[in-house]
Amino acid sequence: MxxxxxxxxxxxxxxxxxxDGTEPRQWKLCYTYKAIARIEATxxxxxxxxxxxxxxxxxxxxxxxxxxxLNKFNPEVTLDEVIDILNPEVQRGLSDAIxxxxxxxxxxAYAKLxxxxxxxxxxxxxAGATADPLEVTTTA
Numbered sequence: 626m627x628x629x630x631x632x633x634x635x636x637x638x639x640x641x642x643x644x645d646g647t648e649p650r651q652w653k654l655c656y657t658y659k660a661i662a663r664i665e666a667t668x669x670x671x672x673x674x675x676x677x678x679x680x681x682x683x684x685x686x687x688x689x690x691x692x693x694x695l696n697k698f699n700p701e702v703t704l705d706e707v708i709d710i711l712n713p714e715v716q717r718g719l720s721d722a723i724x725x726x727x728x729x730x731x732x733x734a735y736a737k738l739x740x741x742x743x744x745x746x747x748x749x750x751x752a753g754a755t756a757d758p759l760e761v762t763t764t765a
Contacts, residue, residue: 634656635655635726636653636655636698637726638653639651639652639719652695652699653699654694654723655697656726657696659696659697660694660696663696664692664693667689668681689704691707691711692704695707
């Protein structure tokens, strides 16, 4: 019988620098299937599909994405607390980090495709950092 070895579910830490001088807090985000189910039940989108990422709302869906990722290590954090703390300044970097956790290598593959297109003069039909590079077609 073959063995299937698993690694610990990948996660990353967000350091919340306090504005009042108190010790910064840390949140660990981890996207287990329990977290994904929690998110999908709340926003009614399939976040396992790259295409659904393009329709995520900044104000409504994105905070839920962060909140769901807190379920394993910081379940005490409420959605309201996430909404109070998040701001547009950090959203892009945080969104990219979450996307990379859920779809390892896809953003890098897409960036490579864009770079290759620049070199050859080809143009892709998909747009955005979360576009599926496997669905991009090019023409020379």
